[in-house]
Amino acid sequence: MRLDCPLCGPRDLREFTPRGAAVHARRPEGETWSEAWHHHLHLRDNPAGRSEELWYHGSGCTAWLIVERDTATHEVFSVRLAAEGGA
Amino acid sequence: MPTLPPETLLAGRTARHGTAELSELPLVPLWWIAPFPGREAALSRALAAAHGVPFPAPGETVRSGDTEIRWAGRAQALLIGPAAADPGLAEHAAVTDVSDVYARLVLTGPDTACVLARLVPLDLRPARFPAGRTARTLLGHMTAQVTATPEGVELLVMRSFARTAFHEIETAMRGVAARPG
Ligand SMILES: [Zn+2]
Numbered sequence: 474m475r476l477d478c479p480l481c482g483p484r485d486l487r488e489f490t491p492r493g494a495a496v497h498a499r500r501p502e503g504e505t506w507s508e509a510w511h512h513h514l515h516l517r518d519n520p521a522g523r524s525e526e527l528w529y530h531g532s533g534c535t536a537w538l539i540v541e542r543d544t545a546t547h548e549v550f551s552v553r554l555a556a557e558g559g560a
Numbered sequence: 561m562p563t564l565p566p567e568t569l570l571a572g573r574t575a576r577h578g579t580a581e582l583s584e585l586p587l588v589p590l591w592w593i594a595p596f597p598g599r600e601a602a603l604s605r606a607l608a609a610a611h612g613v614p615f616p617a618p619g620e621t622v623r624s625g626d627t628e629i630r631w632a633g634r635a636q637a638l639l640i641g642p643a644a645a646d647p648g649l650a651e652h653a654a655v656t657d658v659s660d661v662y663a664r665l666v667l668t669g670p671d672t673a674c675v676l677a678r679l680v681p682l683d684l685r686p687a688r689f690p691a692g693r694t695a696r697t698l699l700g701h702m703t704a705q706v707t708a709t710p711e712g713v714e715l716l717v718m719r720s721f722a723r724t725a726f727h728e729i730e731t732a733m734r735g736v737a738a739r740p741g
Contacts, residue, residue, distance in 0.1 A: 480618045480634055481695065485681035488698055532698045534618070536634040556634075 477552050480534045488532040494518075495525035495539050498555055521545050527555065569663050569722040575730045578737025580671040582729050584722075585664035585714070591639040592632070592661075595653040600635070603652035610646035611639065621694050621707060630694045632705055638716075662705075663722035667729060668712030671736050676713060678732040680706060684713060700728045 501509035604615035612624030
């Protein structure tokens with residue numbers, strides 16, 4: 474599997490570390506407890522198929538990436554920089 | 561007063577196997593430059609004014625006389641050559657002296673790309689990675705800054721990896737040299 478880093482171009486999987494669903498990068502507004510926080514922390518989707526994930530290009534440019542891919546087929550649809558509104 | 565010449569990690573060690581030659585390069589002044597958010601353009605102007613090189617685009621190096629700058633990751637570059645980085649740069653970026661942080665190795669000769677293909681997950685053949693291109697990637701299990709130069713391929717690894725890097729590259733050189741031509 475390869476990921477097409479927006480900065481580095483297509484790179485081998487071994488340069489990257491997965492961090493899990495991109496929901497990590499989308500915290501609910503506010504610090505006080507709410508139904509939204511309950512959903513954010515406890516009621517995660519676990520899709521078999523198209524999903525968005527956070528990946529770290531640690532052995533490359535050190536950018537955090539949002540990777541849209543199919544967890545069943547490993548097909549990658551898009552890779553974008555989390556820092557540039559990708560989240 | 562006695563003068564103490566700077567000593568490199570491997571005392572300038574060299575190795576030759578087949579048509580590839582590996583050498584440790586002397587220490588050079590190295591500056592790690594990381595622009596603050598939103599200051600990239602101002603930093604690039606300040607770099608060009610003070611050192612003759614702008615902030616490089618991803619994968620690029622820029623040279624001006626004895627000064628070179630290499631893209632070293634998102635919002636990071638390595639400035640090579642000047643004994644002192646212009647103090648004005650600190651207004652736009654974190655500037656750190658990393659001269660003794662890295663070991664510098666260079667691999668030359670026709671087998672260079674073939675040897676590194678065993679360790680680096682990039683196509684380093686000159687047609688795909690010509691002189692002036694640079695990449696932060698892996699060398700075995702080590703991260704390395706890999707740069708194509710007119711002489712060959714230069715590798716910067718953290719100083720603690722100097723002997724490991726030399727050993728792994730030399731092992732790959734032996735393997736390539738042992739193959740029937
Ligand atoms: Zn990258």
